[in-house]
Amino acid sequence: MIRIENLYKRFGRNEVLKGVDLNIPEGGIYAVLGPNGSGKTTLIKSVLGLVIPNKGSIKVLDRPVKGQWKYREEINYLPQIANFPGNIRVKELIGMIKDLRQKAGDEGTLIRMFGLEPFLDKKLANLSGGTKQKVNLVLTFMFDSPVIVLDEPTSGLDPASMIALKDLIQKEKQAGKTFLITTHIMQFVEEIADQVVYLLEGQVYYTGTLSGLLEKTGQKDLEYAIAAITSEK
Numbered sequence: 001m002i003r004i005e006n007l008y009k010r011f012g013r014n015e016v017l018k019g020v021d022l023n024i025p026e027g028g029i030y031a032v033l034g035p036n037g038s039g040k041t042t043l044i045k046s047v048l049g050l051v052i053p054n055k056g057s058i059k060v061l062d063r064p065v066k067g068q069w070k071y072r073e074e075i076n077y078l079p080q081i082a083n084f085p086g087n088i089r090v091k092e093l094i095g096m097i098k099d100l101r102q103k104a105g106d107e108g109t110l111i112r113m114f115g116l117e118p119f120l121d122k123k124l125a126n127l128s129g130g131t132k133q134k135v136n137l138v139l140t141f142m143f144d145s146p147v148i149v150l151d152e153p154t155s156g157l158d159p160a161s162m163i164a165l166k167d168l169i170q171k172e173k174q175a176g177k178t179f180l181i182t183t184h185i186m187q188f189v190e191e192i193a194d195q196v197v198y199l200l201e202g203q204v205y206y207t208g209t210l211s212g213l214l215e216k217t218g219q220k221d222l223e224y225a226i227a228a229i230t231s232e233k
Contacts, residue, residue, distance in 0.1 A: 001026040001178050002047060007056035009042050016042045018202040029169065029179040031189045034199035035230055040182045043199065044149055048077060060147065078140040080151040086125030090116065090135055097139050105142035113164050114138065130156035141168060148172065150181045154188055166192055186223040198229065205229060
């Protein structure tokens, strides 16, 4: 599904990715973790073609991504910060994204799921941060794509919306979708992730199950395991 080999990326003198090798098979939920500056966002953006690596290769759906753009039609992406003009109304934004993607979207179910009916005629500038995040989730999930990339998806969500998001991710997983998720919320990872990828100083420190990571670090929960790894380095 996603295969990354010997990936390097440098910004000026700062080498962010240092020979990353990673194989993400089809189906399942993969949490990409690591401290700030570990290379998580750079790795995700490299998969999306938003960052061009200095060295190495990436394949998505068994197709090389270098110099290609068509494969991105098969990926739904939730950025950590989605910047849209504040004067656009919610329903206008949904329509605009559907026109750009030129794909059928099932936004109605998602709008009801996240309780956005009262906000459809409101401008983005007048929404709270949590409501904007719900809109972004609708934009991400309303298209049927095999790969879904979520960068800090729980930001600003209330408990009910968190539950709705987790249920939605599990439903899409059952449909065979592959998830790459970055988050700082360890409880969220413990509840949904099938596999954990831990990046440290631009390299893959660990990839495997959560139980395997706990065994490797000798800790009883993920938060303490992450703290133990970080303090060692």
